Amino acid sequence: MGKADPNRSSVTDEELAEAIRDSFTQMNEIAYREMVKLATEAALETYDRVVSSIVKRSRVRLRN
Structure with a gap:
């Protein structure tokens, strides 16, 4: 690389x-x-957290 201008x-x-x-x-x-x-592992972990959160909220709504 080495193309950067320090004044920019x-x-x-x-x-x-x-x-x-x-x-x-x-x-x-x-x-x-x-x-x-x-990157794949990080994406899958994030997906798992989101799905888990949605399932928990759904269960709470079903109880009420």
Whole structure:
């Protein structure tokens, strides 16, 4: 990378997209798979918490 101008306070959408693309292409396959695994686990944990919360609220409403 090394393209940042220290006098600028922000980047363009295109620069951000390029930096993200570059970060993925610099990653080896093992690191990429680990990142996908961690992201998937985090998403599933969040899904479980949301569903659990909805089920609990539904049970409370059914009792009332």
